[in-house]
Amino acid sequence: MDKAEFDSFADEYLALHARNIAVSGEGPEYFAEYKIRDIAEEMARRRIVPARMLDFGSGVGASIPWVKHYLPVAQLTCADVSDRSLDVARSRFPGAARFVHFDGRTLPFEAGEFNLAYAMCVFHHIDHAEHVDLLRELKRVVGPQGTVAVFEHNPLNPLTVRAVNTCEFDVNARLIAARDMKQACLDAGFTNVLVRFRIFFPHMLAKLRPLEKYLTVVPLGAQYSVYASGA
Template sequence: MSQRNDQFFDKFAESYRDIHTKSIKKVSGADSFYFAEYKVKEIKKFEAGHHEKLLDFGCGDGVTELFLSNYFPSFELVGIDVSEKSIEEALKRGIPNAMFKYFDGVKIPFPDSNFDIVFIAGVLHHIKKDKHFSVVGEMYRVLKPGGRLYIFEHNPINPLTQYLVKTCEFDKDVNLITSGYCKSLLQKTNFLVTDTAFNIFFPRRSLFKCFIKLEKYLTRIPLGGQYLVRSLKTAKN
């Protein structure tokens, strides 16, 4: 892995969506916004949408919050990121039920048991493995008992995902993590893993589109391009 620091994404803060879309659209058939919305739709399958406090860990430029705000208007949304420039971009969106805050990469700037939900999408593979345990431990700390953690990651078992990651400007030197690795990390941190779902099996273009409706039957097959691992901070922990 090349030398990276917490400010690595500063230089992509303004252009992140364009670069991401350019790198994935030809193969996947969909743009960066499509993939942000798909994750929010996945959460909608589990969450009723009452007044809940959600932390987006590694929120980047705040596009996820656009969709979260739309699907969950009564949620209180908080996005944190180590890239100050990305936080500036997120703030420019003026999303009414969202606030954004710089994070030092060590201690989440909120007290214990503060959030109902923690969401983290495409971030863990940008963090060195030796920091994963403490990062997930911080998420555990800020979740209320009964709180839910949603981790979305690129699935390294899928060859198209591997290709897209290797050819994307800000991803090419990362080491992707498997769902099995994710689950064992969560168990070590005392989370109770409740669900694992594999998604995005087919490109979103031309004839492949007919098969998208079959994907809901394939979520247990570990070949999807993306996966979600959902876990709970159980009341007894």
């Protein structure tokens, strides 16, 4: 999806997303929250307190309130190719983050400017041939001591595939296998790459969600995360 497509969906994104994921029994906030909670827990395990974070492909700012909740000391920068999406995010959360447009190729930030960068289901909208270059850009802006977290839809999960195939703003999306995203991170120069599978139980089975921490190696979750670090 290009800038014009993202701009055209910006104002109705939240409603479209909520309708598209209704089968899960959850709203968009649930999916935005779990990702930031996962990041906060992973950083705590690594004994890292990120002071400067980048939301790569931030859209209309779904992650902002959860960063403020789980990582309150972090200064957040939201970057996106869609000016309209950034305008919507800015109006929803005035003063909560720095909002920066980028051209889809080169991030307008200094090397090592951030401790951590994350992308929430962004890369499946990007031509697969561009993944390694963009991951190199993310690696550059977090520096040799930083971490990049990528969350993506799992093409091995049939409900995920169905949701993507019926979603208006995913019409040009191509899902990415976890092994391919891991390899792209390695090709971009990261040396430590950790993959975890997530979201195994819909809302009706929410009582089983505490079991998910034992299932992260099972490649059937609706989404997965990749944590990449190392020079």
